[in-house]
Amino acid sequence: MASTEEINELLPQTQCKMCGYPNCLGYARGIIDDNASIDLCPPGGESTRVRLAAIMGVALSSERVLLPEPKKLFALIDEESCIGCTKCLVECPTDAIIGAKSRVHTTVEKWCTGCGLCVPVCPVDCIEIKDKSDSASNSLSSRTARQRYELHLQRLEKKHEDTFEQTYVTFDQGSKEEMRTIIEAVVARKNGNEDSGYKG
Ligand code: SF4
Ligand code: SF4
Ligand code: SF4
Structure with a gap:
């Protein structure tokens, strides 16, 4: 019998909720505890379904409709339209969005899974999910x-103790220097100064 942890290890960890569960761990628990279908994870594609079937000892019908393999996706923020409300930043499971409060936010592509959770929370509809399959x-x-999501949950808990700003500036998202450079660059772009170095 597979464990919840073994199932969770097979899942993509985008935390996108497309399975109907609040996160990947929730779906893993659903498979183990509630006999949830192994067909519910689009970001995992067919390869994840096959691995889930193997570990759960489930036979896959040869006539099943194959799930498409997932595309490489990322969220692109229209910096001109962003009002810096921070709603997307709080929502992002991997803390892939950074920015200057009340000014502008941007996505750090290398940390973005393309889960899409930031899109519906944006009040000015300035986030678009892009295909980066052709990107290197x-x-x-x-x-x-998964590691970034676990840190994200810890930060959300901490937020209840501190003000949002205190939590925000103590984020340990890779190099703080890199974050500062990205934020300065995006603010400079918003202000029309293109000689800001980092281009996101
Ligand atoms: S659909 Fe897949 S990737 Fe998305 S939360 Fe569920 S298990 Fe995780
Ligand atoms: S930036 Fe948006 S699409 Fe990318 S990981 Fe964060 S919430 Fe998901
Ligand atoms: S939710 Fe939209 S407007 Fe608010 S900070 Fe994010 S991208 Fe900017």
């Missing part, structure tokens, strides 16, 4: 996505 940049590995 890799998708975030499921292991790193």
Whole structure:
């Protein structure tokens, strides 16, 4: 009998909720505890379904409709339209969005899984999910996505103790220097100064 942890290890860790569960761990629990179907994870594609079937000892019908393999996706923020409300930043499971409050936010592509959770929360509809299949940049590995999600949950808990700003500036998202450079660059772009170095 597979464990919840073994099932969770097979899942993509985008935390996108497309399975109907609040996160990948929730779906893993659903498979183990509630006999949930193994067909519910579009970001995992057919390869994940096959691995889930194997570990659960479920036979796959040869006549089943194959799930498409997932595309590499990322969220693109229209910096001109962003009002800096921070709603997307709080929603992002991998803390892939950074920015200057009340001014502008941007996505750090290498940390973005393309889960799409930021799109519906944006009040000015300025986030678009883009296909980066032709891009040389890799998708975030499921292991790193999970680590970042666990840190994200810890930060959300901390937010209840501190003010949002205090939590925000103590984010440990990779190099703080890199984050500062990205934020400065995006603010400079918004202000019309293109000589800001980093281009996101
Ligand atoms: S990646 Fe799959 S298991 Fe994880 S939340 Fe999305 S649909 Fe559910
Ligand atoms: S930036 Fe948006 S699409 Fe990318 S991981 Fe965060 S919430 Fe998901
Ligand atoms: S939700 Fe939209 S407007 Fe608000 S910070 Fe994010 S991208 Fe900008």
